[in-house]
Amino acid sequence: MRILIVDDEPLVRIGIKSAIDWEAQGVDIVGEAGDGEEALRMITETVPDVVLLDIKMPKMDGIEVLRAMKERQLPVQAVVLSSFDDITYVKEALKLGAFDYFHKPDMNERELTAMLKSIREQFGSQQAPARTGANAPGSRKEQILYDALHGNVHDLSAETGLKEGNMYVVLFKIKDYQAVIKRYTKETESILPNTVQNVVGEILSTEKEVEFLRLNEQLYAVFISNSELKSLLASLTRVNKMVQMISSALKRFVNIDIVLGISDWFADFDGISMGYEQAGRALSQQFYHPETSIFYYQHLRQKSESVYQQADVYLSQMKSALREEANDRFLELLSTWEKFLEQEECMEEKDVRKVYEGLKFMIGESGGKPSGAVQEEVAGLEGIHDFQQLSAAYRTLFEARFKHRHDLGFKGYSQLTRNIMEYTEEHYAESLSLKLFGELFHVSPNYVSRLFKQEVGQGLFDYINELRIEKAKVLLKNYRYKIYDVAEMVGFNNQAHFAIVFQKYTGFSPKQYRKEEV
Incomplete structure (x- = not known):
C-alpha cells in the first residue's frame, strides 16, 4: 500500500511518519505535501493508494482537494485529518467521498493501524496484496x-x-x-x-x-x-x-x-x-x-436521520458548554447524550470513543501526571468495551480534570492560556518556545505571547522561569543531586544560566540557597 501525507504542519507530518513501523505494515510512504496544490500534483505523480489529508491548509484546503479528486475521478482513498472543532468540515469531506477521519489530537499507532486494516478489508482485492504472515489465509x-x-x-x-x-x-x-x-x-x-x-x-x-x-x-x-x-x-x-x-x-x-x-x-x-x-x-x-x-x-432497529441529527445537537451543546467553561452544564449534557445513546444505540464503539477523546482534548491535559500514569490511563480506557463502563471511566476522568483546573487556579483564563499552563506544568524540564506553543495549539507565536501576558499579567518566559525555579528549590534540598544536575532537571542548558536566573528570582545563588535551607 502506498501512502501520501498531506499537512501544512511539519511536526504533524513527522509525527505520522514516526508513529508506527510502516514498512512492517506493508506500507510505502511515497511523499509528503504541505499544501493542497502540492498535494494534487503529488497525487497525480506518485499515484498513492491512500492520502492522509489535512482539512485546513494554505492555497487549497482539504475540501477543495477532495472536490478536485472527485472531479478528476482519481482512484485514491482519502483519510481526513482534523481538529476536534472541524466537525462541519469532516461531514462535508465524508460527503465528498473521504474514507474516514482522524482527530489529530488523539491520533496514535492503534488508530493508524486500524485505518490500514479497514482500507485493506474494504478494498483489499483491488488495492492490497494477498495477506501474508501469521494471520494470512493458509490455502x-x-x-x-x-x-x-x-x-x-x-x-x-x-x-x-x-x-x-x-x-x-x-x-x-x-x-x-x-x-x-x-x-x-x-x-x-x-x-x-x-x-x-x-x-x-x-x-x-x-x-x-x-x-x-x-x-x-x-x-x-x-x-x-x-x-x-x-x-x-x-x-x-x-x-x-x-x-x-x-x-x-x-x-x-x-x-x-x-x-x-x-x-x-x-x-x-x-x-x-x-x-x-x-x-x-x-x-x-x-x-x-x-x-x-x-x-x-x-x-437491529433501523435508525431515522432525525436520530443522528439529535446526536449531533447534543455534541454541539457539549462543545459550547466547554467553550463557555460551564462545567456543570457540560456534565448534565454528557449524561443526556449518554442516555440517548443507550436508548437509540445509534453510534458504534469507535465513533463513541472519538467523541470522548475529542471532549477530553477540549477539556485539556491531565496536568502533571507522570508519563507512565498517562499511558496506564490510556491503556485502561482502550481495554474497556462496555458502553456503561466506558462512559463511567470518562466521566471520572473529566471530573478529575475539572477539579485539577480549579485547584491550579486557572479559572478565568482562556482555553489557550490554560492549555499553555498545563503543558508547561508537565514539560517544564524540556525546551519550550513560542514557536513550539504556536505549533502545538495552532496559533501564531506572537498571539501566544500577547494573550498570555494580557491574561496572566507577566510574560510567558517569566512564568516558565518562576515555575522552574520553584521546582529547583525543592530539588536543591536533596544533596543527592549536584547543582548542575538540578539545572538540567528543571530545563536549563547549563549551570551558569541556571545560577543567573536563580539569583534573579530568589536573591541567592543556588549554592547559597542550599546552605540557607540547611
Missing part, C-alpha cells in the same frame, strides 16, 4: 473465502463446500479477550487462536455446506449455506444449531466464552460481502449489551 480456499467477504467472488463452487441458497455469515470473537490472553505467557499466547481454529474446524468438518475462516487472533468467520432447505425457518434453525455447537465446544475444550453476530439470509454468493457487513454490525451491539452472547442483524 487457496482460505484466500477465496477471504476475497468473497470483501466482494471479490470467484471459484466458490469449485473450491469450497458452499452452494447458493439461504446463505448466512456468522462472525464470532472471544469475549473479554484481554483477560483471557493473560492466562498465557508471551511465548505461548499464539496457542490460543490456533487452538480455537483447531477446535472449531474439527466440529464443523462433518457438516455439509459450512466453511470456517480465521480473520485474526480475536475474530473468526463461519459461512453457512442451506441449499437443501426450502424454508427460512429451517435454515435459521440450522444456523442456530451451528452457533450452539461452536459455543459449547469452545467453552468445554478451551474454557472461553464467545460473542456472535449473525447476518440476515441472502440468496447467492454475491451477497457474502453484504452478509459480512451485517454480521459485523450485529456483533458491534455487544458494546451496549455486554451480557448478551448472540446478536442477529434482523433484530
Whole structure:
C-alpha cells in the first residue's frame, strides 16, 4: 500500500511518519505535501493508494482537494485529518467521498493501524496484496473465502463446500479477550487462536455446506449455506444449531466464552460481502449489551436521520458548554447524550470513543501526571468495551480534570492560556518556545505571547522561569543531586544560566540557597 501525507504542519507530518513501523505494515510512504496544490500534483505523480489529508491548509484546503479528486475521478482513498472543532468540515469531506477521519489530537499507532486494516478489508482485492504472515489465509480456499467477504467472488463452487441458497455469515470473537490472553505467557499466547481454529474446524468438518475462516487472533468467520432447505425457518434453525455447537465446544475444550453476530439470509454468493457487513454490525451491539452472547442483524432497529441529527445537537451543546467553561452544564449534557445513546444505540464503539477523546482534548491535559500514569490511563480506557463502563471511566476522568483546573487556579483564563499552563506544568524540564506553543495549539507565536501576558499579567518566559525555579528549590534540598544536575532537571542548558536566573528570582545563588535551607 502506498501512502501520501498531506499537512501544512511539519511536526504533524513527522509525527505520522514516526508513529508506527510502516514498512512492517506493508506500507510505502511515497511523499509528503504541505499544501493542497502540492498535494494534487503529488497525487497525480506518485499515484498513492491512500492520502492522509489535512482539512485546513494554505492555497487549497482539504475540501477543495477532495472536490478536485472527485472531479478528476482519481482512484485514491482519502483519510481526513482534523481538529476536534472541524466537525462541519469532516461531514462535508465524508460527503465528498473521504474514507474516514482522524482527530489529530488523539491520533496514535492503534488508530493508524486500524485505518490500514479497514482500507485493506474494504478494498483489499483491488488495492492490497494477498495477506501474508501469521494471520494470512493458509490455502487457496482460505484466500477465496477471504476475497468473497470483501466482494471479490470467484471459484466458490469449485473450491469450497458452499452452494447458493439461504446463505448466512456468522462472525464470532472471544469475549473479554484481554483477560483471557493473560492466562498465557508471551511465548505461548499464539496457542490460543490456533487452538480455537483447531477446535472449531474439527466440529464443523462433518457438516455439509459450512466453511470456517480465521480473520485474526480475536475474530473468526463461519459461512453457512442451506441449499437443501426450502424454508427460512429451517435454515435459521440450522444456523442456530451451528452457533450452539461452536459455543459449547469452545467453552468445554478451551474454557472461553464467545460473542456472535449473525447476518440476515441472502440468496447467492454475491451477497457474502453484504452478509459480512451485517454480521459485523450485529456483533458491534455487544458494546451496549455486554451480557448478551448472540446478536442477529434482523433484530437491529433501523435508525431515522432525525436520530443522528439529535446526536449531533447534543455534541454541539457539549462543545459550547466547554467553550463557555460551564462545567456543570457540560456534565448534565454528557449524561443526556449518554442516555440517548443507550436508548437509540445509534453510534458504534469507535465513533463513541472519538467523541470522548475529542471532549477530553477540549477539556485539556491531565496536568502533571507522570508519563507512565498517562499511558496506564490510556491503556485502561482502550481495554474497556462496555458502553456503561466506558462512559463511567470518562466521566471520572473529566471530573478529575475539572477539579485539577480549579485547584491550579486557572479559572478565568482562556482555553489557550490554560492549555499553555498545563503543558508547561508537565514539560517544564524540556525546551519550550513560542514557536513550539504556536505549533502545538495552532496559533501564531506572537498571539501566544500577547494573550498570555494580557491574561496572566507577566510574560510567558517569566512564568516558565518562576515555575522552574520553584521546582529547583525543592530539588536543591536533596544533596543527592549536584547543582548542575538540578539545572538540567528543571530545563536549563547549563549551570551558569541556571545560577543567573536563580539569583534573579530568589536573591541567592543556588549554592547559597542550599546552605540557607540547611
